[in-house]
Amino acid sequence: MPELTRMTWRETSGAARTAIALLPIGSQEQHSGHLPMGTDTMLAEAVVDGALAGLGGDPQVVRLPALPFGHSPHHLFAAAVSLRAATLQAVLDDVLDSLATTGFRRVLIVNGHGGNDEIMRLAVKQYSLRADVALAACSYFSLGTDAATPGHAGMFETSLMLAAHPDLVREPAPRPEVTPPPLFAEPPYPGLTVERHGEWARAGGSTDDATEASTAGGAELFGRRVSALADAIRAFDRATRESHAHLEGTA
Amino acid sequence: MPELTRMTWRETSGAARTAIALLPIGSQEQHSGHLPMGTDTMLAEAVVDGALAGLGGDPQVVRLPALPFGHSPHHLFAAAVSLRAATLQAVLDDVLDSLATTGFRRVLIVNGHGGNDEIMRLAVKQYSLRADVALAACSYFSLGTDAATPGHAGMFETSLMLAAHPDLVREPAPRPEVTPPPLFAEPPYPGLTVERHGEWARAGGSTDDATEASTAGGAELFGRRVSALADAIRAFDRATRESHAHLEGTA
Amino acid sequence: MPELTRMTWRETSGAARTAIALLPIGSQEQHSGHLPMGTDTMLAEAVVDGALAGLGGDPQVVRLPALPFGHSPHHLFAAAVSLRAATLQAVLDDVLDSLATTGFRRVLIVNGHGGNDEIMRLAVKQYSLRADVALAACSYFSLGTDAATPGHAGMFETSLMLAAHPDLVREPAPRPEVTPPPLFAEPPYPGLTVERHGEWARAGGSTDDATEASTAGGAELFGRRVSALADAIRAFDRATRESHAHLEGTA
Amino acid sequence: MPELTRMTWRETSGAARTAIALLPIGSQEQHSGHLPMGTDTMLAEAVVDGALAGLGGDPQVVRLPALPFGHSPHHLFAAAVSLRAATLQAVLDDVLDSLATTGFRRVLIVNGHGGNDEIMRLAVKQYSLRADVALAACSYFSLGTDAATPGHAGMFETSLMLAAHPDLVREPAPRPEVTPPPLFAEPPYPGLTVERHGEWARAGGSTDDATEASTAGGAELFGRRVSALADAIRAFDRATRESHAHLEGTA
Amino acid sequence: MPELTRMTWRETSGAARTAIALLPIGSQEQHSGHLPMGTDTMLAEAVVDGALAGLGGDPQVVRLPALPFGHSPHHLFAAAVSLRAATLQAVLDDVLDSLATTGFRRVLIVNGHGGNDEIMRLAVKQYSLRADVALAACSYFSLGTDAATPGHAGMFETSLMLAAHPDLVREPAPRPEVTPPPLFAEPPYPGLTVERHGEWARAGGSTDDATEASTAGGAELFGRRVSALADAIRAFDRATRESHAHLEGTA
């Protein structure tokens, strides 16, 4: 798997025209009492590396080092290392601009943290207006037709960490009840975003109970996330490899 | 229906503690050859006014004048009047900050233009970190369990305009074929955002065929959008009215 | 009167080369106890629409929807919905840039709120450096040789609202005395701007007494404002239509 | 005359509560073929120093060193050293904030360059919202009831330079005719700002003919500008010294 | 060695009051034909991890994940992934602000890339004005009394990479001569910074010849860099641990 950090600049430059550049992004933030701060970054990297291993170099992907910090202002009450929204936008814009300057025409950002999602999608929309590129973005947990609500530091992430980094998973404690339940646990209406000040600090650090996570369930969930990302990369390649050649010079 | 623009400042100030402030936002951008530039703004306003009429003052809502301009950089090839993403973020942040300064605790933004969606959701997330408020945001077309893909200047919007502003709908022309189809017409993979430079200019101004829109179908679609928004407003009120009282002083 | 919001993009694009694009801007802010929050926006729109009706299409003007929010930080103590100076600058810059991209060569901003005045004039200066355009800006109340000091929520604005929106004018109360009088009521020296912290909150919401406003006086004042704007539009057209053709390609 | 640059910090700090801090601002830009680049800065300083000499320490004024650079983007075709509008705003905001931090309650900015005028007035408006201060701003050429249109590098400025820095005045050449005349020479309508791209480069470097300037006329004009500024400073002092004491603690 | 990415938030929060937080920063940029893009990041991490291993937990240090991207605009001609200066400033400011919010009082940034140096030192100066913290910053290559000029992709970095990541070092080619020599190779005067446009592209990718690097020399150089950093961490701890206790509450 070609890693940009280990390649020389001529190898990088030589791959730019045809390869897809892939940037994983994550966060450093509280994940309840039993998961580590870097959970989102580690999971994004693990799913990416699993998918790239499965693809076996077809299509060709140049993997960038992960951005280990994300946008986690709602977790600053609990030791997060957070970039402001404008900062994360600027980082993504600078990385995209650097890659386009080098000659990359196709870039994919793979995200592991919910708080980065809109910022990332906005970043690829913005940059694709400025240069003749095809850009893609996804959160590994919401890819594919069987994507489930991933939650935060609950069953889903605990299961995946049991698969990817079992040594870093401590014993989860049962989740405390809070009344009324936090708005993100019971969304008032489909399609309506509701944000209430102080909700995370009030609700404790997780969205659902982690005690039901298991190693076996984690392995299956993890395998499905890896497959979905591999499929998404193939789909992005198909949608842009041929048509890009087809369209060359028209845009 | 209380409109902020027609109220005195004491009326506004007096309503702030209990009422929901509602800001419609839209765009001025190409909507193919048969719909007017202000389609998104007019539809957001029409759905909002329909929903508020239906609610009959319960819950109490103070409606702000619509922001008639949105983020439409992908339509600048075709006469759009567009705010940059940072500008729209700033406008929404300033409006939310003003309302919170006045004493409003609950604000809802109702959007009529796809290009505003992430920026609006990000704006309410950001501002809810800074003040003790409960903020909501939605796009009128993606509310409720039966929300369909609305498209742009195609069957959906043409139908709604036939219901809301029939005098402004010209005869739609059949949609030209483009090969390969634009990425937004055939998304490569569920959950994957893909943006290709120049796609809108290449694809023409609409996402699907408007010729099948009808007055009868428009009336039904419009009625459902109005109902969904009214339901969403009631749900937002329920979720924040009582719990807000309950939580008073804790956040 | 061609309104951009009701035109298709091809109609807009077709008019751009020769027509003047006109953007009204206003505010949402306290206007004492008897005038509504949207007074400045409504008056700017009323004067604009009166002037355009009087011009009868010569010169051709494409009227944009009004920006309903302005820069009113000095009224945030009293329910204003205010854009920061940098935000308003950005909005005006984006609108001007969009219009120039569409092909408009001549744009006029008509303002209804004192707090927007410098920002608006600065915006047209700045943008005219960047593109080959001729830009104009005015506040409707200070146009022409007989322009009087308009004040805020006093005799002038109350009179105009009696002419334009009599149903929205409540009974004005006599203005309370404050000692010392606010600096904006007694400017210390001609040409000297003096700003003292907290002056508006201290002085109450108006600059002079509204009780002398009358329907008859309002009609006359309103008619003169409409005429002055119509004259200014004609003068802008004369100054830029011929010379622009004359200069074509030289700048 | 107390100059901040020559005072120790304790002298500065000790004067802050009662004295008026005064900041001259100017520009470095083309002034036709016969006046030096620093004309605006030198004239602002000369008028300030004349006025302060005349006042003889009553009221007490602490004079800051002049900001020698201003906002002259329209003269960048001709060797200007120009600050962008946002930069000049930031410089003025930082200076005002520093002075308020030191304890100054009253600050006056005296400007010598037309292009700085709106930015300066906006800066004092903005800053007076943030701290309990009374701020004033003026352009030395538009003070008082007999203020005339000063023009640029024409009769007015040449006359003043003959009074203040005769050794720096070269022989003026007659002004070339340009057709059509520049918009700033023939404003289309009172109260209407019109800006056309490239107007200064087209019109040559001055607004009117400098050949009629004389030493005698310059001395009289200069004396009147000095008197007007001295009067304005006295007026600012009267308006804010007593009332400020009166209001102490209320704002 | 406590790594923040592997710690839970309570472990992080618990360590904040007494531990030093350490952030490595690097770059992704050309390092001639024989060293990988991530050289600066890898070397910063290797020196940090060597020093922390040597310190054995005294003083206590919480190591953050490295920021893998730096400010490399001068290498954008050759495949760099570069953050603009303002972006890197924002990232560092956000990280420092997050750590201070968590309760860290002492933070050290260890840099591996020359282009980050001023930005990093400026960042700690700026942030230390805003919060009651003691912040330190260094580039691993310029620490201690025996610090040599490190160069770029020449003898120094090649030697260190032979020690830290020998598998990633390709065969260096002799360095091409360029006439005149680049300014960074022959600085015109001690203490004078001189920057000439296009110098790196003209000079090739390195500052000096890498062919003399050896495994043995690399091991010694690497060991000295590790010792110097360990000494610097001890010195920072001594200077701030006691005095901070001593000063508690005074600043």
Place this chain on the structure above:
Amino acid sequence: MPELTRMTWRETSGAARTAIALLPIGSQEQHSGHLPMGTDTMLAEAVVDGALAGLGGDPQVVRLPALPFGHSPHHLFAAAVSLRAATLQAVLDDVLDSLATTGFRRVLIVNGHGGNDEIMRLAVKQYSLRADVALAACSYFSLGTDAATPGHAGMFETSLMLAAHPDLVREPAPRPEVTPPPLFAEPPYPGLTVERHGEWARAGGSTDDATEASTAGGAELFGRRVSALADAIRAFDRATRESHAHLEGTA
């Protein structure tokens, strides 16, 4: 000595291609009880003027008026007039951009204030990426092989002020002891920047004792600073005059 402020624009423009433009920058900040606020600006100007007089026009230098304000946030507790870092960056960027627009190819910034140093060096690095120029920057006190640590308001600056502006030097008082000594007085480790909140306010206004400064010592120190700057200007000229001609058109 050609001063830009006294030159006409054609003289400026004519000199641009070959001359070096030189911008002095300083500060207005506390310099203990015996030196004036403008010390840094006055010393930068005095050293510059001494060096230019010594050079006698070879190489040709166009001297800009000094920027009298610098970045002194650490002295805001004591009457400084300070620009924020971003503001100073913007000012320097705007000045460099203006000069390059005029046609200057070589610019030198000479600084008199430690707090400006990184910002100035960063500014010339940044701007040299954008235009085909050769830019230099130095602090007058750290030029040459015999540069000593200058300190602040201590022996070094007091000595130089005795040479340059003896009338502005008051009697220095002995420096109070503070325990522990400030970090800038005893740097913990070579190459390590350490910044502690509140250090300047705690340490008093100077870094070392000024009572040993003497007129004779000042004259010698001043002469050496003047010589070093003259040498640096000659070296900058040599390094860029010939090679620039040599390279013309290649970058």
